[in-house]
Amino acid sequence: MKNIKLNKAFNMEDNSEITFSKGLLLIDDKGTPENWTVSLSKVKEPDVFKGKDDQSFKLNLLDIKGQTYIGTAATDLVTSDGSVLMKSKGELDKGKTVES
Numbered sequence: 001m002k003n004i005k006l007n008k009a010f011n012m013e014d015n016s017e018i019t020f021s022k023g024l025l026l027i028d029d030k031g032t033p034e035n036w037t038v039s040l041s042k043v044k045e046p047d048v049f050k051g052k053d054d055q056s057f058k059l060n061l062l063d064i065k066g067q068t069y070i071g072t073a074a075t076d077l078v079t080s081d082g083s084v085l086m087k088s089k090g091e092l093d094k095g096k097t098v099e100s
Helices: none
Strands: 002-011 017-018 024-028 035-041 056-063 067-078 084-097
Touching: 002 035, 024 056, 035 067, 056 084
Parallel strands: none
Antiparallel strands: 002 017, 002 024, 002 056, 024 035, 035 084, 056 067, 067 084
């Protein structure tokens, strides 16, 4: 299991940044295919992730080292304090490293 701290997250559907205080990408690299989840704490606008079942979001995730990850995830849980848990809906592509 890989735990990757996130620095930024973007919703690629509308090119908007998802504002949060702490983010974590969890990758279960032992399974085939890899399973992954995203946990974002204190999301500024968590209502975006509430809605109909099976709603998915194409995400561009940027870790603290500048590595990008792109994948589609569905909302699993939105808590009352604005935390959002999302589960994978397919593969996670490791993109390029972005210099800050």
